[in-house]
Every structure is written in C-alpha cells, then in structure tokens.
Amino acid sequence: MEAIYLKPKDLSPGISLDKDSDKFQLYGISCPPNAFEFYEPVFKWFEEYKKDPLELTVFDLNFSYFNTSSAKFLLIFMNKLGELTEHGFEVKIRWLYSEDDEDMREEGEEFEDLVDYDIDFEYIPVNSDNFETDDDFESILNDTF
Numbered sequence: 001m002e003a004i005y006l007k008p009k010d011l012s013p014g015i016s017l018d019k020d021s022d023k024f025q026l027y028g029i030s031c032p033p034n035a036f037e038f039y040e041p042v043f044k045w046f047e048e049y050k051k052d053p054l055e056l057t058v059f060d061l062n063f064s065y066f067n068t069s070s071a072k073f074l075l076i077f078m079n080k081l082g083e084l085t086e087h088g089f090e091v092k093i094r095w096l097y098s099e100d101d102e103d104m105r106e107e108g109e110e111f112e113d114l115v116d117y118d119i120d121f122e123y124i125p126v127n128s129d130n131f132e133t134d135d136d137f138e139s140i141l142n143d144t145f
Helices: 035-049 068-087 102-114 134-144
Strands: 004-006 014-018 023-030 056-066 090-098 120-126
Touching: 004 035, 014 035, 035 068, 056 068, 056 102, 068 090, 068 102, 090 102, 102 120
Parallel strands: 023 056, 056 090, 090 120
Antiparallel strands: 004 014, 014 023
C-alpha cells in the first residue's frame, strides 16, 4: 500500500498516512478551497487501508484551525475509521491541541460526541509555539509519547 505524505501549506494541512511505519497524521491549518477535493486522496487511501488494517489504528490530529468544510470531512473520516471497530479492530484518535487553546480541545470533544462509533479519543495539550514543520510535529509526538 502506497503511503501519502504532504507538507503543510498556507491553507492546507500536512498529511502522513503510512501503514508500514504506523504513522497516521493530519496537522496544521485546514482551509482548502474545496475540502472534499483536497481530501479525496485520503478517502481513496482509506479504502485500500480498510482491506487489511492494523489491529490498532492510532490517528494523530493536530489542527491550529480548520474551516467548516474541513470539519465535515473530519467527521465523515472519523466515522469511516470507526467502521473498523465493527470488524474487531481498535481505533484511537489522539487529538493534539495547543495547551492555551481550550476551544480546539472542545472541538475534539464535539467530534467525539458526534462520531457514530466507539472510538477512543485521547486529548493531548502541547506547547506548539514553534510548531511549523513536519520535524516539529515529530518532535512534539516524540516528547509526548
């Protein structure tokens, strides 16, 4: 299965989807002009992934901001992830947020309430003052876990 790696840009998030390294991440700002068009490769990737998923899929989400159409994508995608639980697989979402941004934490809690499946959500406050690159994201994850 081919991995997807996209670096974050001004209005689009970074994406890392790599089953071989157990790395599933969306992060940054998500305001693409057409979220569903932007995220279409993520949906296609997931269709392949669900044919042979890992026993535990841990998905890291760390957004500083996302628009309404991105929120719709996120909810649909979280429900797709949740479908794995119907087949005996475990799904965990690690919702990382800036430690001084309680609104973003609450966004994660709202998603948890709206998802139709029993997905384990973990809320992780991070100091993201210098969070600008993929390496910074990796550093945050390594320091946290």
